[in-house]
Amino acid sequence: MTQQPLRLGTRRSKLAMAQSGQVADAVRRVTGRPVELVEITTYGDVSREALAQIGGTGVFVTALRDALLRGEVDFAVHSLKDLPTAQPEELALAAVPVREDPRDVIVARDALKFTDLPRGARIGTGSPRRMAQLNAYARSHGLDIETVAIRGNVDTRIRFVRDGELDAVVLAAAGLQRIGRIDEVTDFLSVDTVLPAPGQGALAIECTADNADLIAALGELDDPFTRVAVTAERSLLAALEAGCSAPVGALADLLADGQIVKEMRLRGVVGTTDGSRMVQLSTTGPVPETHDQALALGRELATEMLAQGAAGLMGERAH
Numbered sequence: 001m002t003q004q005p006l007r008l009g010t011r012r013s014k015l016a017m018a019q020s021g022q023v024a025d026a027v028r029r030v031t032g033r034p035v036e037l038v039e040i041t042t043y044g045d046v047s048r049e050a051l052a053q054i055g056g057t058g059v060f061v062t063a064l065r066d067a068l069l070r071g072e073v074d075f076a077v078h079s080l081k082d083l084p085t086a087q088p089e090e091l092a093l094a095a096v097p098v099r100e101d102p103r104d105v106i107v108a109r110d111a112l113k114f115t116d117l118p119r120g121a122r123i124g125t126g127s128p129r130r131m132a133q134l135n136a137y138a139r140s141h142g143l144d145i146e147t148v149a150i151r152g153n154v155d156t157r158i159r160f161v162r163d164g165e166l167d168a169v170v171l172a173a174a175g176l177q178r179i180g181r182i183d184e185v186t187d188f189l190s191v192d193t194v195l196p197a198p199g200q201g202a203l204a205i206e207c208t209a210d211n212a213d214l215i216a217a218l219g220e221l222d223d224p225f226t227r228v229a230v231t232a233e234r235s236l237l238a239a240l241e242a243g244c245s246a247p248v249g250a251l252a253d254l255l256a257d258g259q260i261v262k263e264m265r266l267r268g269v270v271g272t273t274d275g276s277r278m279v280q281l282s283t284t285g286p287v288p289e290t291h292d293q294a295l296a297l298g299r300e301l302a303t304e305m306l307a308q309g310a311a312g313l314m315g316e317r318a319h
Protein backbone atom coordinates (compact mmCIF):
# COMPACT_ATOMS: atom_id res chain seq x y z
CA MET A 1 0.00 0.00 0.00
CA THR A 2 1.42 3.39 -0.92
CA GLN A 3 0.91 6.08 1.66
CA GLN A 4 0.23 9.74 1.06
CA PRO A 5 3.23 11.74 2.27
CA LEU A 6 2.68 13.87 5.36
CA ARG A 7 3.11 17.52 4.37
CA LEU A 8 5.32 19.53 6.74
CA GLY A 9 4.88 23.28 6.33
CA THR A 10 8.11 25.22 6.86
CA ARG A 11 9.59 28.68 6.49
CA ARG A 12 12.45 28.99 4.06
CA SER A 13 15.07 30.37 6.47
CA LYS A 14 18.15 28.28 7.13
CA LEU A 15 17.12 27.66 10.73
CA ALA A 16 13.54 26.72 9.83
CA MET A 17 14.68 24.39 7.04
CA ALA A 18 17.20 22.75 9.36
CA GLN A 19 14.76 22.12 12.18
CA SER A 20 11.97 21.05 9.85
CA GLY A 21 14.35 18.65 8.10
CA GLN A 22 15.43 17.16 11.41
CA VAL A 23 11.83 16.73 12.57
CA ALA A 24 10.86 15.27 9.17
CA ASP A 25 13.54 12.59 9.65
CA ALA A 26 12.27 11.82 13.13
CA VAL A 27 8.65 11.61 11.94
CA ARG A 28 9.64 9.23 9.10
CA ARG A 29 11.43 7.10 11.66
CA VAL A 30 8.58 6.85 14.17
CA THR A 31 5.63 6.67 11.74
CA GLY A 32 7.25 4.88 8.81
CA ARG A 33 5.45 7.36 6.57
CA PRO A 34 7.00 9.58 3.90
CA VAL A 35 7.22 13.28 4.80
CA GLU A 36 7.56 16.14 2.33
CA LEU A 37 8.52 19.74 3.12
CA VAL A 38 6.20 22.47 1.84
CA GLU A 39 7.76 25.95 1.85
CA ILE A 40 5.61 28.79 3.12
CA THR A 41 6.55 32.46 3.04
CA THR A 42 5.63 34.39 6.15
CA TYR A 43 4.84 38.05 6.59
CA GLY A 44 7.93 38.47 8.76
CA ASP A 45 10.12 37.02 5.98
CA VAL A 46 8.70 39.37 3.36
CA SER A 47 8.91 42.61 5.29
CA ARG A 48 11.47 43.56 7.93
CA GLU A 49 9.52 46.75 8.41
CA ALA A 50 6.34 44.81 9.10
CA LEU A 51 8.22 42.69 11.61
CA ALA A 52 9.45 45.76 13.48
CA GLN A 53 5.97 47.28 13.52
CA ILE A 54 4.14 44.18 14.69
CA GLY A 55 6.76 43.75 17.38
CA GLY A 56 7.74 40.24 16.41
CA THR A 57 5.23 38.25 18.45
CA GLY A 58 4.23 35.25 16.48
CA VAL A 59 4.62 36.76 13.01
CA PHE A 60 6.67 33.81 11.84
CA VAL A 61 4.08 31.50 13.27
CA THR A 62 0.90 32.94 11.78
CA ALA A 63 1.48 32.01 8.14
CA LEU A 64 2.31 28.43 9.07
CA ARG A 65 -0.81 28.20 11.21
CA ASP A 66 -2.95 29.63 8.42
CA ALA A 67 -1.62 26.95 6.06
CA LEU A 68 -2.50 24.27 8.64
CA LEU A 69 -6.02 25.65 9.08
CA ARG A 70 -6.54 25.82 5.30
CA GLY A 71 -5.48 22.17 5.04
CA GLU A 72 -2.50 22.97 2.80
CA VAL A 73 -0.11 21.19 5.15
CA ASP A 74 -0.55 18.47 7.78
CA PHE A 75 1.84 19.69 10.44
CA ALA A 76 4.37 22.41 11.21
CA VAL A 77 7.44 22.91 13.40
CA HIS A 78 7.99 26.11 15.35
CA SER A 79 10.74 27.35 17.66
CA LEU A 80 8.78 27.15 20.88
CA LYS A 81 10.13 30.45 22.12
CA ASP A 82 8.54 32.20 19.13
CA LEU A 83 5.04 30.82 19.85
CA PRO A 84 2.54 33.20 21.46
CA THR A 85 1.50 31.84 24.86
CA ALA A 86 -2.20 31.51 23.95
CA GLN A 87 -2.82 28.21 22.16
CA PRO A 88 -5.57 28.44 19.48
CA GLU A 89 -8.34 25.88 20.06
CA GLU A 90 -8.29 24.57 16.48
CA LEU A 91 -4.62 23.59 16.76
CA ALA A 92 -2.93 20.95 18.88
CA LEU A 93 0.61 21.00 20.27
CA ALA A 94 1.12 17.39 19.21
CA ALA A 95 4.71 17.09 20.44
CA VAL A 96 7.43 18.97 22.26
CA PRO A 97 10.60 16.97 21.53
CA VAL A 98 13.61 16.77 23.86
CA ARG A 99 15.05 20.24 24.32
CA GLU A 100 18.45 21.24 22.93
CA ASP A 101 20.89 23.26 25.02
CA PRO A 102 18.75 26.20 26.24
CA ARG A 103 21.71 28.55 26.84
CA ASP A 104 22.58 31.76 25.10
CA VAL A 105 26.06 32.00 23.66
CA ILE A 106 28.53 34.61 22.50
CA VAL A 107 30.23 34.66 19.14
CA ALA A 108 33.07 37.12 19.66
CA ARG A 109 36.13 38.27 17.74
CA ASP A 110 39.46 36.68 18.57
CA ALA A 111 37.78 33.78 20.43
CA LEU A 112 37.02 36.08 23.35
CA LYS A 113 34.88 35.04 26.32
CA PHE A 114 32.19 37.41 27.56
CA THR A 115 34.10 38.39 30.69
CA ASP A 116 37.31 38.98 28.70
CA LEU A 117 35.77 41.56 26.37
CA PRO A 118 37.77 44.82 26.55
CA ARG A 119 36.42 48.08 27.96
CA GLY A 120 33.84 49.66 25.69
CA ALA A 121 33.19 46.41 23.79
CA ARG A 122 30.11 46.51 21.59
CA ILE A 123 27.80 43.48 21.85
CA GLY A 124 24.95 43.06 19.37
CA THR A 125 21.56 41.58 20.19
CA GLY A 126 17.99 42.42 19.29
CA SER A 127 16.64 40.98 22.50
CA PRO A 128 15.74 43.24 25.46
CA ARG A 129 16.01 40.13 27.66
CA ARG A 130 19.63 39.58 26.66
CA MET A 131 20.45 43.29 26.92
CA ALA A 132 18.97 43.55 30.40
CA GLN A 133 20.88 40.59 31.77
CA LEU A 134 24.21 41.35 30.09
CA ASN A 135 24.05 44.93 31.32
CA ALA A 136 23.04 43.82 34.83
CA TYR A 137 26.00 41.43 34.94
CA ALA A 138 28.34 44.11 33.63
CA ARG A 139 27.15 46.58 36.29
CA SER A 140 27.68 44.19 39.16
CA HIS A 141 31.05 42.88 37.91
CA GLY A 142 32.66 46.14 36.84
CA LEU A 143 32.60 45.34 33.12
CA ASP A 144 32.22 48.17 30.64
CA ILE A 145 30.17 47.02 27.66
CA GLU A 146 27.75 48.59 25.26
CA THR A 147 24.77 46.57 24.02
CA VAL A 148 23.83 47.43 20.45
CA ALA A 149 20.38 46.67 18.97
CA ILE A 150 20.67 44.55 15.82
CA ARG A 151 18.29 42.51 13.67
CA GLY A 152 18.68 39.84 11.07
CA ASN A 153 19.21 36.12 10.73
CA VAL A 154 22.11 34.17 12.19
CA ASP A 155 24.35 34.75 9.15
CA THR A 156 23.79 38.49 9.26
CA ARG A 157 24.46 38.66 12.99
CA ILE A 158 27.69 36.72 12.87
CA ARG A 159 28.83 38.84 9.91
CA PHE A 160 28.73 41.95 12.15
CA VAL A 161 31.56 40.33 14.12
CA ARG A 162 33.50 39.02 11.10
CA ASP A 163 33.31 42.52 9.53
CA GLY A 164 34.65 44.15 12.69
CA GLU A 165 31.54 46.21 13.26
CA LEU A 166 30.83 44.58 16.61
CA ASP A 167 33.03 42.79 19.13
CA ALA A 168 30.46 40.08 19.81
CA VAL A 169 26.90 38.98 19.19
CA VAL A 170 24.59 36.92 21.40
CA LEU A 171 22.68 33.98 19.94
CA ALA A 172 20.89 30.86 21.13
CA ALA A 173 23.06 27.72 21.27
CA ALA A 174 20.15 25.65 19.93
CA GLY A 175 19.84 27.60 16.69
CA LEU A 176 23.58 27.35 15.97
CA GLN A 177 23.54 23.65 16.83
CA ARG A 178 20.67 23.03 14.41
CA ILE A 179 22.32 24.82 11.48
CA GLY A 180 25.69 23.17 12.13
CA ARG A 181 27.54 26.30 13.32
CA ILE A 182 27.98 25.55 17.02
CA ASP A 183 31.78 25.54 16.49
CA GLU A 184 31.70 29.31 16.03
CA VAL A 185 30.64 29.87 19.64
CA THR A 186 33.39 31.47 21.72
CA ASP A 187 31.55 31.39 25.08
CA PHE A 188 28.53 29.53 26.46
CA LEU A 189 26.80 31.87 28.91
CA SER A 190 25.84 30.27 32.19
CA VAL A 191 22.10 30.43 32.85
CA ASP A 192 23.08 32.08 36.15
CA THR A 193 24.33 35.00 34.04
CA VAL A 194 21.70 35.04 31.30
CA LEU A 195 18.46 33.15 31.82
CA PRO A 196 17.18 32.00 28.41
CA ALA A 197 13.86 32.94 26.85
CA PRO A 198 10.90 30.81 27.96
CA GLY A 199 10.92 27.70 25.77
CA GLN A 200 14.33 28.45 24.25
CA GLY A 201 15.96 25.40 22.69
CA ALA A 202 12.65 23.54 22.41
CA LEU A 203 10.55 22.89 19.31
CA ALA A 204 6.77 22.73 18.99
CA ILE A 205 5.17 20.32 16.52
CA GLU A 206 1.67 21.45 15.68
CA CYS A 207 -1.26 20.02 13.69
CA THR A 208 -4.99 20.62 13.63
CA ALA A 209 -6.87 19.60 16.78
CA ASP A 210 -9.31 17.38 14.84
CA ASN A 211 -6.55 15.11 13.49
CA ALA A 212 -6.47 12.49 16.27
CA ASP A 213 -4.46 9.94 14.28
CA LEU A 214 -1.72 12.43 13.45
CA ILE A 215 -1.68 13.80 17.01
CA ALA A 216 -1.12 10.24 18.26
CA ALA A 217 1.59 9.55 15.67
CA LEU A 218 3.48 12.81 16.32
CA GLY A 219 3.08 12.23 20.06
CA GLU A 220 5.82 9.58 19.75
CA LEU A 221 8.27 12.49 19.54
CA ASP A 222 7.01 14.17 22.72
CA ASP A 223 9.31 14.48 25.72
CA PRO A 224 7.07 14.81 28.78
CA PHE A 225 9.68 16.56 30.88
CA THR A 226 10.49 19.16 28.24
CA ARG A 227 6.77 19.73 27.83
CA VAL A 228 6.22 20.26 31.56
CA ALA A 229 9.24 22.57 31.81
CA VAL A 230 8.27 24.78 28.88
CA THR A 231 4.65 24.83 30.07
CA ALA A 232 5.77 26.28 33.40
CA GLU A 233 8.11 28.77 31.69
CA ARG A 234 5.42 29.96 29.29
CA SER A 235 2.85 30.15 32.05
CA LEU A 236 5.18 32.54 33.86
CA LEU A 237 5.49 34.63 30.70
CA ALA A 238 1.72 34.68 30.16
CA ALA A 239 1.00 35.59 33.78
CA LEU A 240 3.45 38.48 33.55
CA GLU A 241 1.40 39.52 30.52
CA ALA A 242 4.57 39.75 28.51
CA GLY A 243 5.26 38.70 24.93
CA CYS A 244 8.24 37.14 23.18
CA SER A 245 9.91 40.54 22.80
CA ALA A 246 9.68 41.37 26.52
CA PRO A 247 12.77 41.30 28.74
CA VAL A 248 11.67 38.06 30.44
CA GLY A 249 13.90 35.06 31.03
CA ALA A 250 12.66 31.76 32.43
CA LEU A 251 14.04 28.26 32.86
CA ALA A 252 12.64 25.17 34.54
CA ASP A 253 15.01 22.37 35.40
CA LEU A 254 15.05 19.22 37.48
CA LEU A 255 16.86 18.94 40.75
CA ALA A 256 18.11 15.39 41.13
CA ASP A 257 19.77 13.48 43.93
CA GLY A 258 22.00 11.13 41.98
CA GLN A 259 19.65 9.40 39.54
CA ILE A 260 16.53 10.23 41.50
CA VAL A 261 14.65 13.31 40.35
CA LYS A 262 13.54 15.21 43.41
CA GLU A 263 12.00 18.49 42.39
CA MET A 264 11.56 21.03 39.66
CA ARG A 265 12.97 24.51 39.95
CA LEU A 266 11.57 27.40 37.95
CA ARG A 267 13.69 30.54 37.65
CA GLY A 268 12.44 33.81 36.25
CA VAL A 269 13.92 37.24 35.56
CA VAL A 270 12.61 40.58 34.36
CA GLY A 271 14.66 43.74 34.02
CA THR A 272 15.13 47.06 32.36
CA THR A 273 17.30 46.85 29.25
CA ASP A 274 20.06 48.92 30.88
CA GLY A 275 20.26 46.32 33.65
CA SER A 276 19.78 48.89 36.40
CA ARG A 277 16.70 47.25 37.87
CA MET A 278 16.05 43.51 37.92
CA VAL A 279 13.56 41.18 39.58
CA GLN A 280 14.96 37.65 39.67
CA LEU A 281 13.26 34.88 41.63
CA SER A 282 12.99 31.12 41.70
CA THR A 283 10.62 28.59 43.12
CA THR A 284 11.12 24.90 43.75
CA GLY A 285 8.47 22.26 44.17
CA PRO A 286 7.37 18.73 43.29
CA VAL A 287 7.76 17.91 39.59
CA PRO A 288 4.35 18.81 38.09
CA GLU A 289 2.40 15.72 37.11
CA THR A 290 -0.25 17.49 35.08
CA HIS A 291 -0.46 20.35 32.62
CA ASP A 292 -2.46 22.33 35.19
CA GLN A 293 0.19 21.84 37.86
CA ALA A 294 2.85 23.12 35.46
CA LEU A 295 0.70 26.14 34.67
CA ALA A 296 0.18 26.79 38.39
CA LEU A 297 3.93 26.77 39.06
CA GLY A 298 4.48 29.48 36.45
CA ARG A 299 1.59 31.56 37.74
CA GLU A 300 2.86 31.33 41.35
CA LEU A 301 6.30 32.60 40.40
CA ALA A 302 4.75 35.39 38.30
CA THR A 303 2.65 36.50 41.27
CA GLU A 304 5.78 36.77 43.42
CA MET A 305 7.65 38.64 40.70
CA LEU A 306 4.77 41.06 40.19
CA ALA A 307 4.67 41.67 43.95
CA GLN A 308 8.30 42.77 43.65
CA GLY A 309 7.54 45.26 40.91
CA ALA A 310 8.14 43.16 37.76
CA ALA A 311 5.38 44.89 35.80
CA GLY A 312 7.10 48.26 36.08
CA LEU A 313 10.28 46.89 34.46
CA MET A 314 8.73 45.57 31.28
CA GLY A 315 8.21 48.86 29.51
CA GLU A 316 5.21 50.00 27.57
CA ARG A 317 5.04 47.09 25.19
CA ALA A 318 1.89 46.13 23.38
CA HIS A 319 2.61 42.41 23.79
Ligand SMILES: NCc1[nH]cc(CCC(=O)O)c1CC(=O)O
Residues within 6 Å of the ligand: 079, 080, 081, 082, 170, 171, 172, 173, 174, 175, 176, 199, 200, 201, 202
Ligand atom coordinates in the same frame (compact mmCIF):
# COMPACT_ATOMS: atom_id res chain seq x y z
N1 LIG B 1 14.50 34.84 17.99
C1 LIG B 1 14.81 34.04 16.85
C2 LIG B 1 15.03 32.61 17.19
N2 LIG B 1 14.00 31.79 17.41
C3 LIG B 1 14.51 30.54 17.71
C4 LIG B 1 15.88 30.62 17.65
C5 LIG B 1 16.78 29.47 17.86
C6 LIG B 1 16.80 28.97 19.27
C7 LIG B 1 15.60 28.20 19.71
O1 LIG B 1 15.06 27.38 18.94
O2 LIG B 1 15.19 28.38 20.85
C8 LIG B 1 16.24 31.93 17.31
C9 LIG B 1 17.59 32.48 17.10
C10 LIG B 1 18.29 33.01 18.35
O3 LIG B 1 17.63 33.43 19.32
O4 LIG B 1 19.52 33.02 18.35
